[in-house]
Amino acid sequence: MPLIWACLFGSLAGSAWAADQPDKIRQMAQLAEYIGADYPSAVADGQIVDAGEYQEMTEFAQVLVNKAVQLTAPVGGAGVGNSEVDKVSALLDYAQSLQIAIARQQSVERVQQVAAELRQLLLVLSPDSSVPASLSPATEIRAYYLASCASCHGDSGSGDGAMAAKLEPSPTDFTDLARAQNRSVLGLHDAISEGIAGTAMASFGQLTEQQRWSLAFYVGSLAFKPAAPLSTESPVTLSLQQLVNHSPALLAQQLPASQQSQIAWLRAN
Numbered sequence: 001m002p003l004i005w006a007c008l009f010g011s012l013a014g015s016a017w018a019a020d021q022p023d024k025i026r027q028m029a030q031l032a033e034y035i036g037a038d039y040p041s042a043v044a045d046g047q048i049v050d051a052g053e054y055q056e057m058t059e060f061a062q063v064l065v066n067k068a069v070q071l072t073a074p075v076g077g078a079g080v081g082n083s084e085v086d087k088v089s090a091l092l093d094y095a096q097s098l099q100i101a102i103a104r105q106q107s108v109e110r111v112q113q114v115a116a117e118l119r120q121l122l123l124v125l126s127p128d129s130s131v132p133a134s135l136s137p138a139t140e141i142r143a144y145y146l147a148s149c150a151s152c153h154g155d156s157g158s159g160d161g162a163m164a165a166k167l168e169p170s171p172t173d174f175t176d177l178a179r180a181q182n183r184s185v186l187g188l189h190d191a192i193s194e195g196i197a198g199t200a201m202a203s204f205g206q207l208t209e210q211q212r213w214s215l216a217f218y219v220g221s222l223a224f225k226p227a228a229p230l231s232t233e234s235p236v237t238l239s240l241q242q243l244v245n246h247s248p249a250l251l252a253q254q255l256p257a258s259q260q261s262q263i264a265w266l267r268a269n
Contacts, residue, residue, distance in 0.1 A: 026190055029126065031063060032064060033115065035057055038179070039057055043102075052168055056169060059198060064099070116247075131240070132209055135210065135213060152200065179223070180223035183220065189216035221268050224264045248264070
């Protein structure tokens with residue numbers, strides 16, 4: 001972890017708009033990503049495969065629409081530029097498109113696409129995110145995990161902790177590569193910080209920012225196998241902003257094939 005921080009440390013910049021609405025925007029971004037990551041557990045080939053998961057998707061989609069309505073209502077006031085008005089106004093369109101795609105049980109690819117586009121717009125509008133200058137030592141991060149997360153998510157992060165059988169929906173399996181490909185470190189951090197309403201995932205706001213970021217990087221690494229160090233012929237080109245804000249699946253779309261090994265290496269290490 002410290003190696004990644006040393007290589008990629010930089011600032012996370014966002015839009016000046018929404019200084020009064022940071023919590024709503026971050027919550028929306030978190031929900032949009034969560035839907036994209038969990039929708040495959042709810043629907044496959046146009047059919048509901050888990051009624052509980054699908055109900056959760058529909059409820060979260062409605063929450064996104066409601067929050068989009070709240071955010072777009074004050075747009076057009078003083079100090080908001082035309083460019084930002086257009087972006088904020090588009091939030092409701094994206095949120096409604098996502099809701100419709102879920103209601104129609106559309107393909108995983110379609111729902112993930114719309115969810116990702118909504119989240120990308122939210123990140124553009126999001127205020128700055130504070131990140132620590134360094135992460136905690138590896139032994140301390142492991143101790144945080146065992147103390148705060150293992151009872152639900154299991155010692156290895158496989159979602160099989162002692163409390164798991166009693167929880168609905170089931171705790172996230174952090175070792176599930178398909179799901180991890182659609183989960184960003186920022187999304188994990190926000191879930192740890194704020195919890196996820198409607199699930200057993202509680203807020204761990206009592207932890208320090210450094211501890212929460214450390215846990216986010218840790219659980220975000222569990223699905224990725226440690227790889228050989230990158231050669232000097234393949235320098236790290238991802239910024240910290242990219243690594244933190246975006247899922248591996250989205251990063252893979254942005255990088256040439258020759259550089260995609262960086263994504264798994266950075267998440268694993």
